Amino acid sequence: MPRLKVFTSFILVLCSLCLSVLMMEGLSRIFLDKLDFLTPKLIPDPALGHVIQPFSAGHDAWGFRNKKLPDSADIVAIGDSQTYGVSASATHAWPSQLAQMLQKKVYNLSLGGYGPYHYLILLKEKALQLNPDQIIVGAYFGNDILDTYHAFHKPQTSETVNQNKPFMHSLRVWLAHHSVLYKMLTYTVLEKIKFRFYKLAEQHPKHTIINEPIIKTVLTPFTRLKALDIKNKEVMLGFSKMLSLYYNMKTICDEHKIKFLVVLIPTKESVLEPLIKAKNNLKHHDALLNLIKNEAYFRSKTIAFFKHHKIPYLDAKPALEQHLRPFSYPGHSDGHPNRFGYKVIAKVIAEGLEQN
Numbered sequence: 001m002p003r004l005k006v007f008t009s010f011i012l013v014l015c016s017l018c019l020s021v022l023m024m025e026g027l028s029r030i031f032l033d034k035l036d037f038l039t040p041k042l043i044p045d046p047a048l049g050h051v052i053q054p055f056s057a058g059h060d061a062w063g064f065r066n067k068k069l070p071d072s073a074d075i076v077a078i079g080d081s082q083t084y085g086v087s088a089s090a091t092h093a094w095p096s097q098l099a100q101m102l103q104k105k106v107y108n109l110s111l112g113g114y115g116p117y118h119y120l121i122l123l124k125e126k127a128l129q130l131n132p133d134q135i136i137v138g139a140y141f142g143n144d145i146l147d148t149y150h151a152f153h154k155p156q157t158s159e160t161v162n163q164n165k166p167f168m169h170s171l172r173v174w175l176a177h178h179s180v181l182y183k184m185l186t187y188t189v190l191e192k193i194k195f196r197f198y199k200l201a202e203q204h205p206k207h208t209i210i211n212e213p214i215i216k217t218v219l220t221p222f223t224r225l226k227a228l229d230i231k232n233k234e235v236m237l238g239f240s241k242m243l244s245l246y247y248n249m250k251t252i253c254d255e256h257k258i259k260f261l262v263v264l265i266p267t268k269e270s271v272l273e274p275l276i277k278a279k280n281n282l283k284h285h286d287a288l289l290n291l292i293k294n295e296a297y298f299r300s301k302t303i304a305f306f307k308h309h310k311i312p313y314l315d316a317k318p319a320l321e322q323h324l325r326p327f328s329y330p331g332h333s334d335g336h337p338n339r340f341g342y343k344v345i346a347k348v349i350a351e352g353l354e355q356n
Helices: 001-033 094-102 118-123 143-155 169-178 180-187 189-201 221-227 235-255 271-280 285-306 317-322 341-354
Strands: 042-045 049-052 075-079 108-112 134-142 208-212 214-221 259-265 313-315
Touching: 075 094, 094 108, 094 341, 118 134, 118 143, 134 235, 134 341, 143 221, 143 235, 169 317, 189 259, 189 317, 221 285, 221 341, 235 259, 235 285, 271 285, 285 313, 313 341, 317 341
Parallel strands: 075 108, 075 134, 134 259, 259 313
Antiparallel strands: 042 049, 208 214
């Protein structure tokens, strides 16, 4: 009998816990937008490699991170995950914050894994349909150059995405697709846990821990350096092709009398340049300095090309450096800004548009 009583109590507690979780999930779906939290489903696409399935996880009819597909838009933002808004809710991605600042309709035409090759396709096949006054492309130095090379020589399909499956991958994927509560926790509590785990364990030999009052995060210098290696022929070929793609985008916009703008988005490591240069004892300090130097090289060459061909641009790096806050970036190795960093990017663009 005692065992039966214990078992019965256990079942009651378990049922109560499950019921509580279900109630919390239900409430979260009432008060929170699934577009801000659920992970969408990727499907293959012959031109783009992968796209989001239409209407998946609150995405629109084209499969992009907007509540609905409008008939028209004042501004179309094109880019990769830095423009999509990874590490922030949809309402805090820089295109959404830009829309709030300018009080204009801004359509987010972005997805992680895309690069300038994909931006040109999106511009021609999607953006022009919305008859915008302005098209803004988010150019991320962290991977756009190498992505351009791979787009022409090693086309990425949805089968090549997320090949490395971490612990409990299937369960985590299912929860990410279906549970708002799970995603909400990953945005808050788990982010802090991740940093503490990295800080205590430093399990990855190629990571650099930054634990300063102004910011606590993890840098990945070797991953970024691989994509910005000036001695790598693939990187240099990708860079040359990338510039020509931007020229083509500008030409198309001119033909349709649409204003064109490129916003240059730096790596997290580049934003932390002053801090890195002041801390000689940082792990992998030489690699970090080399990364910063290489990124500066590509930035200067890009700006020179844009000036020569009269391609309007804005550089977000100075503002991100100036307004660096403890939560500008996640407390782990993710290279995307948080909503505070995206707000800085949006403000750079808003002020640039108002001045012109």
